[in-house]
Amino acid sequence: xxxxxxxxxxxxxxxxxxxxxxxxIDPEKLAKMSGYSPYHFYRVFxxxxxxxLMDYVVKRKLQYALYELxxxxxxxxxxxxxxxxxxxxxxxxFKKCLGSPPSLYKIHCPKSLPQKLDLFRIHQKNTGGxxxxxxxxxxxxxxxxxxxxxxxxxxxxxxRDAPVIWDQEGLTDGSIERFLYKSLAPKKxxxxxxxxxxSKVEDKFIYLFAVDLDKDTSVPDGLTLLQIPPATYAVFRxxxxxxxxxxxxxxxxxDYILEDWFPQSFYEVDEESFDFEYYDEHCHYWDYNKIxxxxxxxxxxxx
Numbered sequence: 001x002x003x004x005x006x007x008x009x010x011x012x013x014x015x016x017x018x019x020x021x022x023x024x025i026d027p028e029k030l031a032k033m034s035g036y037s038p039y040h041f042y043r044v045f046x047x048x049x050x051x052x053l054m055d056y057v058v059k060r061k062l063q064y065a066l067y068e069l070x071x072x073x074x075x076x077x078x079x080x081x082x083x084x085x086x087x088x089x090x091x092x093x094f095k096k097c098l099g100s101p102p103s104l105y106k107i108h109c110p111k112s113l114p115q116k117l118d119l120f121r122i123h124q125k126n127t128g129g130x131x132x133x134x135x136x137x138x139x140x141x142x143x144x145x146x147x148x149x150x151x152x153x154x155x156x157x158x159x160r161d162a163p164v165i166w167d168q169e170g171l172t173d174g175s176i177e178r179f180l181y182k183s184l185a186p187k188k189x190x191x192x193x194x195x196x197x198x199s200k201v202e203d204k205f206i207y208l209f210a211v212d213l214d215k216d217t218s219v220p221d222g223l224t225l226l227q228i229p230p231a232t233y234a235v236f237r238x239x240x241x242x243x244x245x246x247x248x249x250x251x252x253x254x255d256y257i258l259e260d261w262f263p264q265s266f267y268e269v270d271e272e273s274f275d276f277e278y279y280d281e282h283c284h285y286w287d288y289n290k291i292x293x294x295x296x297x298x299x300x301x302x303x
Contacts, residue, residue, distance in 0.1 A: 006044060006048075007048075007119050007120055007123060009033075009034045009035055009036075010034060010044065010045065010048055010119055011118075011119045011120070012033060012034070013030050013033055013034055013045070014117050014119060016030065016033065017030075017056075017057060017060060018060070018116065018117070021060060021061055021064050021082070022061075022081050022082055022083070023083070024083055025054075025057050027042075027053055027054065030053065041053075048119060048122075048123065048129075049119075049129055049130045050128060050129020050130055050239040050240060050241075051129065051130065055097075056130075058093060058097055059097050059132065060114070061082045061083070062082075062093065062094055062097055063114040063132070063133050064082070064113075064114060065078045065079075065081075065082050065090075065094075065102075066102070066133075067111075067112075067113050067114065068081075069102055070111055071111075075087055075090065075091075075102060075103075078090070090102070111266055112264065112265050112266050114133055115133075115260060115261060115264050117130065118260075121256075121259075121260065122252075122256070125251075125252035125253075125255045125256055126245075126248045126249075126251075126252045127238065127239050127248070127249050127252030127253055127256060128238075128239045128240075128241035128245045128248065128249040128252070129239030129240065129241065129249075130239065131236060131237075131238070131239060131252075131253050131256045131257075131261075132237070134234040134235050134236045134261070135234075135235045136232060136233070136234055136235075136299075137232070137233050137235050137296075138230075138231075138232045138233075139228075139230065139231060139232075139233060140230050141227060141228060141229055141230050142212065142227075142228050143212070143213040143225065143226065143227050143228070144192050144194070144208070144210035144211060144212055144213055144225075144226050144228065145180075145184065145210055145211065145213040145219050145223050145224065145225045145226070146176075146180060146191075146192070146208050146209045146210025146211060146223060146224060146226075147176050147180070147208070147209050147210075147222075147223060147224070148196065148206055148207065148208050148209075148224045149206070149207045149208075149209070150205070150206050150207075176209055177191060177209075180209075180210070180211045180223075181211065183220050184211060184213065184214075184217055184219075185214075185217075186211045186212040186213070186214055186217075187212070187214055188212050189280055189281055190211070190212070190278055190279065190280040191209060191210065191211055191278070191279045191280075192208070192209075192210045192211070192276045192277070192278055193207065193208070193209055193210075193276060193277040193278075193279070194207070194208040194210065194226065194274050194275075194276040195207060195274065195275065195276075196208050196226070196274075208224055208226060210224075210226065213225065226274075228273065228274060229272060229273050231270055231272070231273035231298040232270070232298065232299055232300065233296045233297060233298055233299065234257075234261075234265075234267065234296075234297050234299050235294055235295070235296050236253055236257055236261075236294065236295045236297075237292050237293075237294055238250055238252075238253045238292045238293055238294075238295070239253075239292065240290040240291070240292050241290055241291065241292070242285075242289070242290055242291075243285035243291060246283070246285075246291060246293075249292075250277070250293065250295075253295060254295065257295065257297065266301055266302055267299040267300065267301060267302065268299065268300060268301075268302050269297060269298065269299060270298035270299055270300040271298075272298070273298035274298065275295070275296065275297045275298060276295075276296050277293060277294070277295055277296075278293060278294040278295075278296055279293045279294075280293075280294075
């Protein structure tokens with residue numbers, strides 16, 4: 001259990017990293033600042049943030065570097081500013097941490113500075129770690145098909161408002177998922193959980209559990225087909241957690257998105273499309289020690 005005093009000391013460390021993001025970070029100096037031995041400090045830091053200390057420092061440097069890249073600064077200058085000795089070294093670190101080269105990633109990056117991290121709020125939301133900046137992705141129209149569930153609930157606005165759907169028959173035992181894959185055989189593995197409730201409907205929640213519909217695939221009776229319009233999405237990953245913390249990580253990530261990220265960003269929700277949760281093989285706890293899922297929210301720049 002992490003106490004208030006620990007959070008306060010670690011917040012000082014996180015603030016120091018932010019203030020010296022272009023400098024070389026000395027791990028032992030940070031441990032001394034926290035009042036712990038280096039060994040204990042590294043363990044507590046990883047437990048709270050979900051990242052090893054230096055992995056966090058590198059990822060944070062790259063987030064700030066991305067902001068400068070999006071705003072027109074040359075890669076070689078950014079690399080030198082953030083302590084990478086060469087263009088190649090910067091690109092290698094970038095690909096290792098974020099999975100793609102900076103030239104590709106820059107078109108998928110938020111235009112605003114990374115939000116200042118508040119460890120007290122993160123701990124309160126019980127996400128299991130820090131939610132990093134989202135990818136910004138443009139998607140063409142695509143079609144999904146699945147089973148709808150209608151639930152009587154109040155004050156429904158976002159998918160995150162209805163965790164009760166997982167108690168519905170067919171979802172908890174996996175029978176709906178198995179039926180969809182057997183009858184539709186989609187080429188791409190992954191399930192969409194989509195809120196279909198109109199914003200003016202406050203007492204009902206209509207939830208679609210779906211998979212991709214490939215071209216020329218016939219749809220069995222009793223299923224709902226939905227065409228998702230073209231949209232730009234902010235794509236968030238939940239922190240990597242063990243399965244017993246997965247539900248709280250999803251809820252905490254939703255809270256972070258709506259309470260922290262949106263108010264500080266240049267974006268608002270695009271209500272012409274659908275927000276959805278996306279689950280692929282990375283949430284298979286029987287294959288992975290720690291798991292995550294994605295939350296996709298249609299966005300547009302604030303007018």
